[in-house]
Amino acid sequence: MKYQSIIVEDLQVAAEFLKRFCEKSGVIDVAHHFLNAEDALLFLKDNVIDLIFLDVEMPDASGFELLDQLVYTPQVILTTSKTEYAYDAFQYNVTDYLKKPFTYQRFLEAVQKVSKKTEQLNGNSEQDHMFIKTDGKLIRLHNDDILFIESMGDYVKFITPAKKYITHNTIKNLETKVNPQVFMKVHRSYIVNFTKINDIQENVLFINGNMIPISKTHKSGVMQKINIL
Amino acid sequence: MYNEDQKIAFYFSPELDTAFLQELYGEDLQQAELIFESTMQQLRSELPLVESRFRDGDTAGLKKVVHKIKPLFGYVGLNETMQEFASFEAVCAQAATMAEAESGFHHIIAISLEAIKITENEIRRLKQYNTQ
Numbered sequence: 283m284k285y286q287s288i289i290v291e292d293l294q295v296a297a298e299f300l301k302r303f304c305e306k307s308g309v310i311d312v313a314h315h316f317l318n319a320e321d322a323l324l325f326l327k328d329n330v331i332d333l334i335f336l337d338v339e340m341p342d343a344s345g346f347e348l349l350d351q352l353v354y355t356p357q358v359i360l361t362t363s364k365t366e367y368a369y370d371a372f373q374y375n376v377t378d379y380l381k382k383p384f385t386y387q388r389f390l391e392a393v394q395k396v397s398k399k400t401e402q403l404n405g406n407s408e409q410d411h412m413f414i415k416t417d418g419k420l421i422r423l424h425n426d427d428i429l430f431i432e433s434m435g436d437y438v439k440f441i442t443p444a445k446k447y448i449t450h451n452t453i454k455n456l457e458t459k460v461n462p463q464v465f466m467k468v469h470r471s472y473i474v475n476f477t478k479i480n481d482i483q484e485n486v487l488f489i490n491g492n493m494i495p496i497s498k499t500h501k502s503g504v505m506q507k508i509n510i511l
Numbered sequence: 512m513y514n515e516d517q518k519i520a521f522y523f524s525p526e527l528d529t530a531f532l533q534e535l536y537g538e539d540l541q542q543a544e545l546i547f548e549s550t551m552q553q554l555r556s557e558l559p560l561v562e563s564r565f566r567d568g569d570t571a572g573l574k575k576v577v578h579k580i581k582p583l584f585g586y587v588g589l590n591e592t593m594q595e596f597a598s599f600e601a602v603c604a605q606a607a608t609m610a611e612a613e614s615g616f617h618h619i620i621a622i623s624l625e626a627i628k629i630t631e632n633e634i635r636r637l638k639q640y641n642t643q
Contacts (some may be wrong), residue, residue, distance in 0.1 A: 293579060295549045295586055302542055339578055363582040363597075383585040385534045 433471035527588030574603035
């Protein structure tokens with residue numbers, strides 16, 4: 283498999299260096315290089331790619347701000363010259379974290395992680411359930427029982443018709459672990475089971491009487507996903 | 512490192528972190544030349560910004576440009592210079608006024624000029640090697 287990627291990097295030398303590694307690997311195509319997050323975001327609104335090599339500190343907007351605005355979730359390899367973003371990297375569930383300048387060997391390790399995660403994500407599309415840890419035990423929740431998932435800071439709340447379950451996790455992390463054929467992120471604080479949506483009005487949707495906001499950046503993704511006759 | 516046809520060894524200059532450069536470029540001295548040249552171009556375009564941010568008293572702007580320049584030295588094996596830039600970046604982040612960053616500023620300008628000399632020399636050597 284060849285991965286379609288983009289590089290978002292304000293340092294030309296770093297981008298050239300990375301492009302060369304991508305070519306050498308034979309498994310990564312670089313569709314574009316962007317010098318800032320804003321241009322990359324415009325491209326990502328109309329194009330689907332598998333992987334972003336993303337610098338963290340750039341002029342105007344940071345790499346994390348770009349991730350906040352993405353409608354879908356490609357894999358992300360952070361490229362930075364600082365080591366202090368480890369916590370954020372975890373929060374954003376990035377695939378790997380490369381400190382510039384990095385060696386080809388280190389780059390290949392990151393590519394292997396991308397490959398493993400792809401396999402894992404493909405496996406997710408067949409899953410009809412998930413286990414969550416709550417009240418000291420693991421509980422099986424069927425996809426069909428979950429109405430939506432709501433962020434509560436470092437915790438999330440799974441809403442089912444019968445009960446609410448709170449577990450230690452983040453929406454960002456869950457986004458890549460839930461079955462994408464059933465669930466989608468509609469707001470930075472909400473993932474919904476889109477088979478349960480009752481109606482949509484402007485920038486909100488309703489599931490079993492619960493009103494859920496749809497963010498501007500996720501609106502087009504939601505409209506594409508639902509079956510409008 | 513060896514030229515495949517003529518088997519003449521190329522050794523990076525001892526002022527550079529040669530082991531690290533070997534890891535970065537392996538046998539690919541064409542890429543090394545390309546990256547060294549790009550680094551040089553970018554250093555030349557970014558260093559004047561360090562000076563202007565300093566003259567303007569813009570500590571946040573100075574920190575940003577120092578942060579951007581910092582990894583450039585790594586690509587040419589000047590890892591100590593990169594570390595010095597990292598330390599100065601931390602100084603800029605803490606500095607309330609430009610006076611607190613002044614001695615660091617003069618130091619990084621001096622080591623940058625030295626880095627440019629070393630890099631130019633290495634580009635010359637790489638070009639000579641790659642065209643032989």
